[in-house]
Amino acid sequence: MEIFNSLLPELIRIVVCAVCGAVIVFGNALVMGYAERKLAGRIMLRPGPMEVGFHGLYQLVVDGLKLMGKQLVIPVNADKPLYMLAPLLAFAPVFVPLLVLPFSEKIQGFDLDIGMLVILAFASINVLAILIGGWSSNNKYSLFGAIRSVAQNVAYEIPMLISLLAIVFMTNTFSLKEIAAAQSPVWFVVIQPLAFLIYIVAMVAETNRAPFDLPEAESELTAGFHTEYSGMSFSLFVLGEYANMFIVCSVATVFFLGGSSGIPLPFFEYTGIVWFLMKVYLLMFFLVWIRWTYPRTRFDQLMNFCWKYLIPFSLVNLLITVVMVKLV
Amino acid sequence: MIVFEYVAEALFYGFVALTFMGGFMAIRSKMLMHAVLGLAVALFGVAGLYFYLGSPFLTMMQILIYVGAVCIIIVLGVMIGNTPDQLAAKKQERKNLPLALVTCSVAFIGLFVAMILRTHFTAASERVGDMSIRFVGENLLYQYCLAFELISVILLTAIIGAIILARDGREEKTS
Numbered sequence: 075m076e077i078f079n080s081l082l083p084e085l086i087r088i089v090v091c092a093v094c095g096a097v098i099v100f101g102n103a104l105v106m107g108y109a110e111r112k113l114a115g116r117i118m119l120r121p122g123p124m125e126v127g128f129h130g131l132y133q134l135v136v137d138g139l140k141l142m143g144k145q146l147v148i149p150v151n152a153d154k155p156l157y158m159l160a161p162l163l164a165f166a167p168v169f170v171p172l173l174v175l176p177f178s179e180k181i182q183g184f185d186l187d188i189g190m191l192v193i194l195a196f197a198s199i200n201v202l203a204i205l206i207g208g209w210s211s212n213n214k215y216s217l218f219g220a221i222r223s224v225a226q227n228v229a230y231e232i233p234m235l236i237s238l239l240a241i242v243f244m245t246n247t248f249s250l251k252e253i254a255a256a257q258s259p260v261w262f263v264v265i266q267p268l269a270f271l272i273y274i275v276a277m278v279a280e281t282n283r284a285p286f287d288l289p290e291a292e293s294e295l296t297a298g299f300h301t302e303y304s305g306m307s308f309s310l311f312v313l314g315e316y317a318n319m320f321i322v323c324s325v326a327t328v329f330f331l332g333g334s335s336g337i338p339l340p341f342f343e344y345t346g347i348v349w350f351l352m353k354v355y356l357l358m359f360f361l362v363w364i365r366w367t368y369p370r371t372r373f374d375q376l377m378n379f380c381w382k383y384l385i386p387f388s389l390v391n392l393l394i395t396v397v398m399v400k401l402v
Numbered sequence: 403m404i405v406f407e408y409v410a411e412a413l414f415y416g417f418v419a420l421t422f423m424g425g426f427m428a429i430r431s432k433m434l435m436h437a438v439l440g441l442a443v444a445l446f447g448v449a450g451l452y453f454y455l456g457s458p459f460l461t462m463m464q465i466l467i468y469v470g471a472v473c474i475i476i477v478l479g480v481m482i483g484n485t486p487d488q489l490a491a492k493k494q495e496r497k498n499l500p501l502a503l504v505t506c507s508v509a510f511i512g513l514f515v516a517m518i519l520r521t522h523f524t525a526a527s528e529r530v531g532d533m534s535i536r537f538v539g540e541n542l543l544y545q546y547c548l549a550f551e552l553i554s555v556i557l558l559t560a561i562i563g564a565i566i567l568a569r570d571g572r573e574e575k576t577s
Contacts, residue, residue: 084406156439187534191462198470202442205477209435217481224478228471248535 091183095169103316105355107134110362117366144305152302153210160207161303161310167196168317175324176251178334178346189250190238193325194231197280200318201227204282204289207311208299219298222373223289226279229377233384234276237269240388240395241329250325254333261332268391270330272384277322277361279376281315284365288373323357324350331357414454421447434480442473459535 108123108131115122123130148154171193173183186192201224208220242248244265245256263270279286290298300311327333331353334346371379424447427440449464542550 153433153435156435186458188459188462191459191466195462195465195470198466201470201474202477205474205481206439209477209481221478221481224474228474231471 091173092169094183095172098172098320099168099313099317102320103313104134104138106316106319106358106362107137107312109359110365113359113362114366117363138309141305141309146307147302147304149212149302151212153212156206156210157302158307160203160210161307161314163206164200164203164314165310165317167199168314168321170196171321172317174250175321176254176328176333177350179251179255181347182251185249185251187247187249190242190248190253190325193250193321194235197318197321198227198231200314203314204299207303208289211299211302213302215295215297215301216299219289219291219295219301222291223282223299226282226286226288226376229380230276230279230384233272233380233388234280236385236388236392237266237272237276238325238329240266240269240392243392243395243399250328250333254328254335257332258335261330261335263330266330266391266395268387269395270326272388272391273326273330274360275384276380277326278364279380281319281322281361283315283319283361285368285371286376287365287370288376291370293370319358319361320354323354323361326357327353413450417447417450417454419447420444421451423447435477438473438476438480441476442469445469445473457538459538 111133112122112130123133126132126136148157174186174189174192176182176185204223204227205220208216208218208223211217241253241262244262245253247253247256282289288298289295290300292298295301300308303311327350334350336345336349336352338345421444424440424442424444428437428444429440431437431440445464445468449461449469452460452464
């Protein structure tokens with residue numbers, strides 16, 4: 075009984091973290107899937123899903139059931155174990171960053187002093203998954219998509235990291251909770267507007283979304299790296315993508331938009347999480363908005379933009395930040 | 403609390419097994435792609451071992467740099483480099499297999515025993531710090547500053563070399 079008592083809080087913590095992670099990943103995919111289709115419809119002057127439920131509210135549930143019922147087609151010449159492994163590898167790592175995100179001052183899985191590194195490290199596994207999926211499909215389109223994805227992700231990881239480092243230099247910590255707490259008078263988006271801009275651009279590229287969705291450019295590569303995937307193995311890629319969107323938007327919120335800070339709402343004790351989610355979904359709305367508004371860039375433009383503009387500007391920004399931190 | 407210790411122990415051996423399995427896959431697999439992915443698995447296992455050595459910072463860096471960047475670059479090289487499957491599947495001739503086995507094992511055991519006999523084993527030192535980011539950073543920039551800077555210079559040289567190689571290739575094509 076004594077062992078049980080000492081075990082219990084930790085066990086509850088683990089179970090709660092796991093359940094919340096799953097709820098966030100799947101709930102977010104449902105909300106964003108619906109919002110994306112509806113917003114895309116509105117932007118293109120059409121109603122979007124309307125048939126299933128009130129204004130198509132149950133569309134995503136029905137779609138999910140359909141995808142679960144579909145056959146998993148494996149191409150004859152595919153590398154079977156790797157082909158099955160890739161969607162899992164794209165989906166599984168998204169749970170780890172959710173553990174260290176501070177949803178409010180009180181709601182956080184674990185406060186690590188290397189929180190930012192945990193997020194970046196596990197986000198980088200996504201590239202490996204795309205690469206394995208594209209290669210093992212044994213399809214030219216998939217391979218092209220995978221190669222593009224790697225070139226793009228490896229390049230855009232650098233300005234992303236450097237723009238976040240400017241914030242780390244100002245706060246002297248990698249812990250997400252402390253970074254969020256450090257911007258109590260002014261948000262860092264005011265002090266570091268350039269870093270914020272660079273991060274936003276790199277964020278769009280890292281999640282492989284339009285206008286930087288070259289890995290799955292449907293006009294030239296049918297569906298890019300997931301051309302051969304069907305049913306649940308395809309939807310795991312999509313779930314992973316939406317979860318990654320949530321994570322990068324949360325990081326932007328924590329680093330630049332003051333985390334969970336906001337005007338305290340009188341009727342609700344845990345106000346922080348409301349503000350946090352509002353900021354995150356505002357950024358997600360922005361992602362959807364530009365996806366359906368801007369045309370896709372060409373690949374050389376994409377790479378040039380990163381190496382010739384984003385990286386030098388982020389380095390200059392970092393240098394200025396260092397000097398200012400030393401002076402002030 | 404005892405249960406957690408068992409879990410931790412089991413996880414440790416899990417990481418050791420992962421490292422060895424990845425290494426074995428890297429050496430033995432016929433396809434170059436599988437070998438590289440084996441390397442990624444092995445490096446991930448090593449990252450877990452770093453965690454058990456008490457340095458979460460090194461763990462995350464191992465995943466970020468080795469699994470997330472180095473392995474991906476190698477895989478990209480393999481994909482572009484195009485290894486013919488026939489070459490990969492070709493069986494090597496095994497004429498002198500017994501002889502090779504005897505030579506290798508004798509040499510290995512001899513060297514290993516000699517190494518063990520000649521090494522002067524000292525007791526493991528105590529953990530010197532809390533291995534937090536602050537500790538690692540201070541050590542890198544105070545005590546091991548020269549090594550740190552030298553590594554930076556080497557990396558800079560590598561980047562410049564890569565740029566020079568890439569530039570030449572592009573000019574050749576356009577002319």
